[in-house]
Amino acid sequence: MSYDQPNGSSQDYSKKRKRKRSKGSKVTSGEIALPESTTQIPVKSQNKKIKFGDDSNEAKTLDATPLPASESTLTIEKPTAPKSDTFKEDKTITKKDYKSKPKVVKYIDHASDSDSDDANDFNFSRSLLQSTERAKELLQVRQNLPIYQHKDKITQFVTENQVTIIIGETGSGKSTQIPQFLIPENRKAIAVTQPRRVAAASLASRVSEEYGCKLGSDVGYQVRFTNMSNPRTKLKYLTDGMLLREIMLDRELKKYSTIILDEAHERTILTDLIMGFLKSLIVSGTRKDLKVIVMSATLNAELFSRFFNNAPILYVEGKMYPVTQMYVGDESNQDIVDCVIRSIIKVNMTEPEGDVLCFLAGQEEIDNCVKTLEQLAPQLPREAPLIVPLPLYAALSPHQQSKIFEKLPKGRRKIILATNIAETSITVPGVKYVIDSGLRKVKIWKHNLGLSTLLTTPISQASARQRAGRAGRESAGKVFRLYQEQEYLNLPKQQESEIKRNDIILPILTLKKLGIDDLLNWTWLEDPGQESILSALNTLYTLGALNDAGKITNLGYKMSVLPLPPQLSVVLITAIEMGCLAPVIDIVSCLSVDNLILNVTGELRDEMNFKRRSHCPKGNTHGDLIALYEFYQTFQSLGKEWCQEMMFSYKGFKNVLKIKNQLKEYMLATIKQDDSLSDDAKDKQLTNLRSQFEEKDEVLDIPAILKSFLKGFITNTAVGMPDRSFRTFNTGQLIKIVHQLNCRGFKK
Known part of the structure; x- marks a missing residue:
């Protein structure tokens, strides 16, 4: 297996390493044959070539006019x-003599087991x-x-x-x-x-x-x-x-x-x-x-x-160093993880020192790359820097995210594998090379289903330039784009706005709460379209947030006060009526924390699932919502050691307690701010609410809990038909249920 670079001749790998160490110059030519040890890469296609060609139609660097x-x-x-001229699509400003360190915004967390962002x-x-x-x-x-x-x-x-x-x-x-x-x-x-x-x-x-x-x-x-x-x-x-x-x-x-x-x-x-x-x-x-x-x-x-x-x-x-653009050759690269791994190896073996930032679509691809690189790193030649793969995505804890800023000993190279979170807001020092998959994951709202779908889509030209610019913050760099130049030219200029592809239930509820009824002619920056507005109004009406005249109801007002998605707000408010607020607020708080239950892969997954099942006997019968409640109750009694044993996030559960207390304050505020109630009525409702907050040693009313969630997510329900098919309650869309997976990773 070999990698090709344009405009060069073959050269022995060891000689190239010596030349780089003696002169410190950047290698721009040569064909590198990987050592035999690298043939054990556990990826699909072993004989694939990745050929990066210089940019022909555009400027060779992202920088056109030095200052x-x-x-x-x-x-x-x-x-x-x-x-x-600033609007020229491929024009960036070069400042080769800029030697001051760039701004680095660092999220600090000293706890080794931190999963909190408080x-x-x-x-x-x-x-x-x-x-x-x-x-x-x-x-x-x-x-x-x-x-x-x-x-x-x-x-x-x-x-x-x-x-x-x-x-x-x-x-x-x-x-x-x-x-x-x-x-x-x-x-x-x-x-x-x-x-x-x-x-x-x-x-x-x-x-x-x-x-x-x-x-x-x-x-x-x-x-x-x-x-x-x-x-x-x-x-x-x-x-x-x-x-x-x-x-x-x-x-x-x-x-x-x-x-x-x-x-x-x-x-x-x-x-x-x-x-x-x-x-x-x-x-x-x-x-x-x-x-x-x-x-x-x-x-x-x-x-x-x-x-x-x-x-x-x-x-x-701003000031930026030149960034050379390299595009992949004519080969089709179906397996993006395979392509990224091979590109990382090529950069690590042929380029001078400097960290690598790789952009991938999502968490799954990043975790696969990290796992493969960790297995592969010890097998690479010792003359090359030891690669240290580091993931970066929103679901990681602050402590894990902060690892990308830590300095490594000499002879090691950071390989940061990130989603588009690294495009803006955070500047990582030491990055000289960017590998761009050209993909991202976006949430698309399906009006006919009333559900969101996470899809992998190509990025825009603006995002591609943003990603490439990450390589030129401290010195001249390179961007390796894992797609052809013609594909780049065919990308959209700008990313589609979120309001065009997501549901707008919360914005419509907000506008209704503020007394704005003419939604079609409101001052939208970009009109979401009549279909999106009608779909949101229908959902709010179904939830009871709007009356027949389209005016916000008392329930809708309370929903707008709670800092939750409208569906979960309905769940909490319904739980008060059902008399099961205490367990429901625990479950909603758990649902508000990301990665509370950590993923377990490999051989340990079945064993861990068996252990977790032993702590949620009711959840095994009645589903994930009841299992979450049982996990939270067990955490309160057993604490940190139990979390480590069960592969749960300890600080995640600590955040659950914090969110629970704040939700209580917001729920009290929904009554205090309700001008339609008299003082006596407010006092009675506040007393009832405070009494329901208290944990009682009573039999868990599971039907009431499930009914509360059913009321909040009524638009996500389906009705069984005589022919054993299912149709959604809201739109009558025909759906098929293949199987159900619960939060512990096994089929119910």
């Missing part, structure tokens, strides 16, 4: 002006003096960031315009620096939204260090079930869902003077919804003093500008 090392470019453009996992107990000293150290790093050079201009530009669109490359420092620039200019607080919880928490921790304060004081963050801020916080990072909840409580957002929508190019449903509310505030003149900043890493600025009535666009071109 002097001492400056970066800031461009101000009105949308009516002709499109600037605030206690951050190490911010340093004194005020230590914080000040640390801030002085980081100031030197900040001053070398591209965006810091334009601090005064950016501040002036934002001050003079109510809405500003800022386009800046990932790694330019826009997420950490621009909010800090604006703190002295704002009397009220600044809110910065992030699509992901990990990004909100990690950015807040970094900025609190740079600002010289304790996390949660002047700089804080708020994500679902975790609030590290206070009423005096000047700068708060929060998920778009949390800002939307604040809009529901205060339509005018009176406590904020600036709203920054970061990573707007990801186009989440909630971000689009927030933009609609902010535009309503601006157009109506309700908040003439409110500043809105939309920040994006890709060039889709005109869409945002047009939406905000031709708002001006500010381009901040």
Whole structure:
């Protein structure tokens, strides 16, 4: 088996290694025959060649116009002006002499068994003096960031315009620096939204260090079930869902003077919804003093500008080293795991030192690659660096994610296998090579089934450039694209927005709660379409959130207050009526924690499933929901050692307790905020609710528990027909049930 590179001749592997060590130059030619030991790769096709050819039609590097090392470019453009050269699809700015370290946002967790993302996992107990000293150290790093050079201009530009669109490359420092620039200019607080919880928490921790304060004081963050801020916080990072909840409580957002929508190019449903509310505030003149900043890493600025009535666009071109593009040859690569593994081996054996970042579609592919590389690493020649595979995806604990930032001893090379979570928000130091599978997983809503399906789809050209740019943060790098150049040219320019492919039940409920009835003509950034709106209205009506006139009901109001999907909100509210709230709130809390039950693969799976079955006798008969309840009860009595024995997440169960307590507070709030109730009625309902929170030594009412979940997920039920087929309750769609798998991995 061999790998081919263009424009070169054959060369002995050992000689090449000596040449690289003596001169430190990058190998760009030669055909490498892998040692015999590598023929034992446990993948499907053993004789496949991967040939990377240089980019022919595009520039050979991603960088077309080098700038002097001492400056970066800031461009101000009105949308009516002709499109600037910045909009050329394959143009990036080169700064070969840029030697300062890039911004690295690191999520810190010192617990070896951490599976939690709560605030206690951050190490911010340093004194005020230590914080000040640390801030002085980081100031030197900040001053070398591209965006810091334009601090005064950016501040002036934002001050003079109510809405500003800022386009800046990932790694330019826009997420950490621009909010800090604006703190002295704002009397009220600044809110910065992030699509992901990990990004909100990690950015807040970094900025609190740079600002010289304790996390949660002047700089804080708020994500679902975790609030590290206070009423005096000047700068708060929060998920778009949390800002939307604040809009529901205060339509005018009176406590904020600036709203920054970061990573707007990801186009989440909630971000689009927030933009609609902010535009309503601006157009109506309700908040003439409110500043809105939309920040994006890709060039889709005109869409945002047009939406905000031709708002001006500010381009901040960052510093990046040249990145050489390599495309796969004409061979078809059906097995993407096989192709990625072979590409990793080729890079490890032929390229100078530098870490490798591989983009794959999902967790399953990443875990397969990690397992294979761990088996293969000891078999590779000792002259090559020892590869250390590290996974990176959202379901990993913060402690596991932080491993990608750790330095390795000399002679080892990090191989980071990531989903598109590594495209934005997080900058990993040391990466010189990117391997791009060209795939991602997206959730697609099926209107006829009322269900979401996770599909593997090609990425966009914008995402491909984002991924390639990861190789040029610290030095010149290479991107190996596991697809042909013509395939790249046929990719869509931008990714389809989430609102076009996901259900919009929660956004519609939010709009209804705020009294907006004309949904078709509301200020959508991108109209979701009549079919999506009608489907969401039908689901809310079926759940009881809307009445026959389409107005929000008392149940719908309570659903909008709870920080849960509408279906789970109905489950909790129904459980109160059924008198089984205590066990149901335990189950809902368990469902709100990712990876509570860890996957077990290989020979141990059957043995572990047998052990788990012994701890859920009722669950074996009545299903996963009852099993979760039994697992949680056992955890409360046996604790950490039992979790380790059963391969459960200990800190995940600790988070269940935390979420449970916060859900109790939210449920009390649904009664306290209900203006339709008299004071006496509120007192009676509060007393009843508090009594149901208490765990009672009674026989578990399993039928009532299952009925509560059936009420919440009524649109996901099917009716058995005389011919033994099934049709969905909501739409009458014909379905077939093959078998059922429960959470412990065995058939029921």
